[in-house]
Amino acid sequence: MRWQRFISVLKARDREFVRDRSALAWNIAFPLLIILGFAFAFTGDQLDQYKIGVINQTEGSLIDFYEADYIHFIQIDSLEKPLAVDKVKRHQLDMLLDAQSKQYWVNDSSPAGYMLEKVLAGSGGDSYQKQVVQGEQIRYVDWLIPGVLAMNMMFSSLFGVGYVVVRYRKNGVLKRLKATPLSALEFLSAQVVSRLWLIMSITTAVYIGCDLLIGFVMVGSYLNLLLVYALGAFSMISMGLIVAARVKSEEMAGGMLNMLSWPMMFLSGVWFSLEGLHPWVQKLALIFPLTHITQAARAIMMDGAGLLAILPNLAALIIMSIIFLLLGVLLFRWE
């Protein structure tokens, strides 16, 4: 590996990206527009129902309470109790009720929780023991941001490497480079590094922009978040290299990249939680790097998770990166 050759190709690729103003602007504007759009769409009190999670509901007790209007009762498995308590902390549930242990959980900063507490007491639930939890309200947009940033990385990685290298192959750029002493490893490394730092720069800009415009929850470590996003971008750039390895037509590359990105976009938990989906869909989602990036980034930003907590996600991303990178490099053909 000759560093001078690597740096020359890296600089040329960076110039190409930065000077393509429309593509650069779109890379920044696209995630910003999505996040701002969702922030406005879910602003206000559109949902006038109170939400109560119920564990171990027993027949015959609290009949009046369960029949009250404007309250949406959600049955929750007792095994998912810790998760449900977290939802009360984040104001995603206004109250959690365990009929068997006769306990209820409310967030001490939630007006809705306070109201439901009064309703419960007036409907024969005054013997229930109050458990107080604390936590800031999590808006949908707070929940959405880690995934949308990851999704933008996914598109930028897959199309920015996969599509571009195929275009180089089609218009003869690769053939011309093949005639020089430049090795495939030098060329591909330059593509990966160029795209990686550009993605990280853009993601940082979008993150700061969103924070300034709408503000969002970030309770974890910025370094951990940087690590997750960098590793995630690297794994998806490597995935793009597999598409870029041999395909000669841009149309074919576009089709393959859409085939990869669309299932990831919808099944990686970017837009909605995977909890309600069929178990095998949840398992399937684990093969996508985007799932691991979204889960890990969300855990850091919303729960302040440390590296140990997100270790399974990090390990999955590292393993995927190695497999994708090996396949991409081994399958690569200049022509």
Next chain:
Amino acid sequence: MRPILQVKQLHKQFHQLKAVDGISFNVEEGVCLGLLGPNGAGKTTTVEMLEGIKEPDNGSIEYRGGPLNEGFKNRAGIMFQSTALQDFITVREALVLFQQLYPKISDLQQIIDDCALSDFLDQDTAKLSGGQRQRVLLAIALVNDPDIIFLDEPTTGLDPQARHNFWQLIHKIKKQKKSIVLTTHYMDEAYELCDEIIIMDHGKIIAEGTPRNLLSKHFNDVVIQIPHSSDLESLLGSLINRGDWSFSCHQETIEILTSDVSQTIEYLLAAGILLTGLQIRERTLDDLFLELTGKELRQ
């Protein structure tokens, strides 16, 4: 002196098509070798195997007695038939990019001057005219101070002025005693630039030598051109058995092929044919090319 490239029994097949079928030749040091042939003759496949872009199915190519390894890549300059440069880079940046890929490099300013790139050095490579673009691609082929330069149809699509301008650049390179392998469709280009030519068809070599030797080997006649008229055509038809000559009719002229110009003109004058507008020309590589490869339309 040992040839710079030695090609022996080169074969390349694509499915059922034998693109290159057992050709052997040498490229001598400091010589411009022209590869000529109709479309699909196997020129580009041959030159791409020489460049190390395509692997031959069989046969060998030796550069200075050794294989086509990285050393060869360092010493070869290549200009493909069609190639794109990365988007959004200027001519200067493209030259620097390619220069930095090689261990041994030429003086960039010298190349810029030789290829007359100064006027558009900071222009985006996507916004160049055809002639400017070809000059830039030639300059890129020269950035590593190559021993051997491959030019694959370098003037296709250029206007006559740009072509002549390009030829001047090739003459400059030839003066530096660099070896050149040139493929072209233009016979005048081959005649102007090449010291030796190889004519290929159906993957095989059908003629090789210096342009002058090839012409003298295949032709011992000249062409008399007379403006076309229907009377003339019928008159010539009646004279056809009176000498060692033949004629062919074209849209504007009638061409008479003869090895004895004086005798043929005597016949024409005796037959009362007006010789106004008569021209005599020697046989050209165009004639040779058509004679050897036929006149039928190729795909």
